Amino acid sequence: MRILITEDETKTGDYLRQGLSEAGFVVELARNGRDGQHLAMTQTYDLIILDVMLPQLDGWSILRSLRDAGQQLPVLLLTARGDVDDRVKGLELGADDYLVKPFAFAELLARVRTLLRRAAAPVAETRLVVADLELDLMRRRVTRAGRRLALTAKEFNLLELFMRHQGEVLTRSLIASLVWDMNFNSDSNIIDVAIRRLRAKIDDDFEPKLIQTLRGMGYLLDVPNQV
Amino acid sequence: MRRPLSLALRLTLLFAIAASIVFPVFGWVISQSAERHFEAGDTNELNIIATAVEQALATDRAGDTLTPLQQRFDDILVGHHHASLAIITGDTAAIYTSPGPDLTSFIALDSNARDSTQPRLWVHKGHSYRALTRPIKPMTTPANSTYRMAVAVPIDHHLQFLTTFRQTLWLMIATGIVTMSLMGWLAVRQGHAPLRRMVTQIGRISANKLETRLTPTAVPYELAGLATSVNEMLDRITAAIHRLRDFNADIAHELRTPVSNLMTQSQVALSRPRTADQYREILGSNLEEYERLAQMVNDMLFIARTDNTLAIKNLSKFQLLDEVEALFDYYSAWAEERHISLAVNGDAVFTGDRLMLKRALNNLLSNAIRYSADGGTVQISLNLKGGETVQILVENSGKEIPGEHLPKLFDRFYRADPSRQQGAGTGLGLAIVQSIIKAHGGRITVTSNHGITRFQINLPQGPVSTDH
Numbered sequence: 021m022r023i024l025i026t027e028d029e030t031k032t033g034d035y036l037r038q039g040l041s042e043a044g045f046v047v048e049l050a051r052n053g054r055d056g057q058h059l060a061m062t063q064t065y066d067l068i069i070l071d072v073m074l075p076q077l078d079g080w081s082i083l084r085s086l087r088d089a090g091q092q093l094p095v096l097l098l099t100a101r102g103d104v105d106d107r108v109k110g111l112e113l114g115a116d117d118y119l120v121k122p123f124a125f126a127e128l129l130a131r132v133r134t135l136l137r138r139a140a141a142p143v144a145e146t147r148l149v150v151a152d153l154e155l156d157l158m159r160r161r162v163t164r165a166g167r168r169l170a171l172t173a174k175e176f177n178l179l180e181l182f183m184r185h186q187g188e189v190l191t192r193s194l195i196a197s198l199v200w201d202m203n204f205n206s207d208s209n210i211i212d213v214a215i216r217r218l219r220a221k222i223d224d225d226f227e228p229k230l231i232q233t234l235r236g237m238g239y240l241l242d243v244p245n246q247v
Numbered sequence: 248m249r250r251p252l253s254l255a256l257r258l259t260l261l262f263a264i265a266a267s268i269v270f271p272v273f274g275w276v277i278s279q280s281a282e283r284h285f286e287a288g289d290t291n292e293l294n295i296i297a298t299a300v301e302q303a304l305a306t307d308r309a310g311d312t313l314t315p316l317q318q319r320f321d322d323i324l325v326g327h328h329h330a331s332l333a334i335i336t337g338d339t340a341a342i343y344t345s346p347g348p349d350l351t352s353f354i355a356l357d358s359n360a361r362d363s364t365q366p367r368l369w370v371h372k373g374h375s376y377r378a379l380t381r382p383i384k385p386m387t388t389p390a391n392s393t394y395r396m397a398v399a400v401p402i403d404h405h406l407q408f409l410t411t412f413r414q415t416l417w418l419m420i421a422t423g424i425v426t427m428s429l430m431g432w433l434a435v436r437q438g439h440a441p442l443r444r445m446v447t448q449i450g451r452i453s454a455n456k457l458e459t460r461l462t463p464t465a466v467p468y469e470l471a472g473l474a475t476s477v478n479e480m481l482d483r484i485t486a487a488i489h490r491l492r493d494f495n496a497d498i499a500h501e502l503r504t505p506v507s508n509l510m511t512q513s514q515v516a517l518s519r520p521r522t523a524d525q526y527r528e529i530l531g532s533n534l535e536e537y538e539r540l541a542q543m544v545n546d547m548l549f550i551a552r553t554d555n556t557l558a559i560k561n562l563s564k565f566q567l568l569d570e571v572e573a574l575f576d577y578y579s580a581w582a583e584e585r586h587i588s589l590a591v592n593g594d595a596v597f598t599g600d601r602l603m604l605k606r607a608l609n610n611l612l613s614n615a616i617r618y619s620a621d622g623g624t625v626q627i628s629l630n631l632k633g634g635e636t637v638q639i640l641v642e643n644s645g646k647e648i649p650g651e652h653l654p655k656l657f658d659r660f661y662r663a664d665p666s667r668q669q670g671a672g673t674g675l676g677l678a679i680v681q682s683i684i685k686a687h688g689g690r691i692t693v694t695s696n697h698g699i700t701r702f703q704i705n706l707p708q709g710p711v712s713t714d715h
Contacts (some may be wrong), residue, residue, distance in 0.1 A: 122541040174576065200577045204606045205542050207613045213580045235527070236534025
């Protein structure tokens with residue numbers, strides 16, 4: 021998967037490139053708007069990460085020229101401004117997602133993967149499986165090692181989120197936003213409580229433990245030896 | 248938009264227009280009465296002559312020769328300067344004509360025009376006269392023969408005078424208009440002097456000397472309101488600037504601690520080689536600190552934006568109960584763990600920014616749960632008061648907040664319990680709540696007694712007013 025990053029801030033650009041490369045993407049970095057536009061129009065990418073405030077040519081213009089040229093690849097905008105107007109403008113111009121700085125890298129990664137998945141032909145899944153944990157989306161049933169587990173509706177949604185993002189770090193704010201629709205800073209310990217309860221049901225009586233805590237980052241669900 | 252005309256120009260124009268209307272009207276009236284005056288004098292003279300002629304004819308009973316009569320007519324004209332007289336019989340035959348203009352042509356003209364005995368203006372050979380014709384019925388003449396007399400006085404000199412008089416009058420009027428306009432302009436300039444003084448005074452006020460105030464009693468009555476308004480505006484600006492300065496100081500203070508922690512921790516970590524696990528631990532701990540910093544910055548930006556919001560943009564109508572229930576759903580696990588019961592009663596429809604309101608309720612609910620004693624209760628009440636005000640109560644049982652902290656609770660970075668300085672949150676939660684409520688034109692108050700801490704929000708239900 022090829023990703024183009026257009027970011028003028030040196031450190032941000034470097035870390036984004038490193039982070040995404042280490043996450044398994046082929047990454048190219050443009051340090052100003054002109055280069056970014058040139059690369060975007062001449063090369064083939066699966067996704068573009070675009071900083072809005074760029075020297076020479078801003079992110080809006082690049083996005084507009086891309087869409088005018090009929091390029092439908094997913095575009096994720098980065099901005100230091102969280103104004104609703106900015107967000108609306110970005111989405112109207114055809115951006116697929118929008119992140120406000122400062123953001124957690126794990127959240128960026130999760131959004132990038134979601135956009136790439138969305139761009140690929142979506143497969144209507146009915147079952148999610150990680151190790152011996154199974155999630156039946158149709159009947160909303162969870163079993164582990166063949167044993168039926170009783171989950172509340174929110175716990176089911178939470179587990180579904182983890183399983184769909186197997187091996188990806190999910191930040192607390194992303195979890196709060198996707199499961200509870202809490203789109204602002206809220207008590208992050210609420211997520212810890214919810215995860216603790218979910219663990220009690222799916223991990224406490226089983227091996228291996230699937231939900232892992234990453235200090236300072238969040239949680240992920242995976243089979244341990246694959247991490 | 249075009250700039251309106253200056254006040255001085257407006258008033259000067261008004262003066263000029265007023266003078267241009269009033270003076271000419273006066274002038275017209277005066278010149279008319281002068282004309283009437285001369286006309287009346289002429290008419291009087293004509294009548295005197297005509298009457299004298301009639302009397303002369305009436306006293307002449309014998310009907311003898313006309314010679315003595317002619318003498319009499321001459322006598323009548325004596326003393327009437329330049330007056331002329333003619334008497335004709337039939338149509339044209341002149342019985343008597345005095346020296347002067349040929350009055351027979353006037354008689355012809357006049358009798359052709361109408362049968363009037365009123366004096367008329369008559370122009371003959373380049374001279375103007377006021378002239379009169381009258382039929383005469385002498386006793387001695389046969390009944391069928393008619394006589395007419397014509398009397399005329401020259402009025403050239405009157406007309407001459409009137410022309411000069413009018414010229415002088417109009418010159419005076421023009422001078423009057425110009426003088427009035429000029430005086431008006433001077434008066435306006437003079438009248439605006441207090442205004443200019445006030446402008447100078449206001450001009451001296453700068454960001455560093457905001458304490459200067461105008462004295463409403465030292466300016467004319469009309470300007471007192473303006474002076475008061477300017478003072479009030481200055482008060483507001485001063486308060487805002489002080490708030491901003493305090494806020495800056497607070498930010499610096501709040502950021503110093505975590506930044507210094509991060510620096511120390513990183514320096515210690517780098518002072519000697521460590522295992523990968525130790526580095527991971529340190530980076531993780533740093534990340535937690537960074538996250539707090541990021542959240543603080545986001546919260547501060549949110550407050551700054553909300554405080555500068557003139558009008559709520561994303562207005563929608565929603566049930567408050569729905570939002571409370573969604574929040575309860577989020578907090579239920581935590582509350583359950585601590586055996587805190589969450590309860591809500593009532594419901595109200597509210598028009599406002601749904602996400603903002605939810606955020607405000609979230610912060611209050613999170614606080615309420617955090618400061619509840621284990622096994623306590625958190626109660627939210629939603630009421631519609633008087634059909635216009637939505638009242639939201641958020642109550643929790645637990646340790647009371649000492650009274651001296653209550654007024655400062657909504658200040659940024661204020662923490663009632665200093666030991667919680669580095670605890671959860673950014674110290675901006677309640678400041679955010681207040682910003683949101685104010686942006687919606689509402690009010691929030693807090694009380695804490697009998698083991699219950701209660702936050703009370705009053706919000707106008709309708710569309711939000713833009714000034715707060």
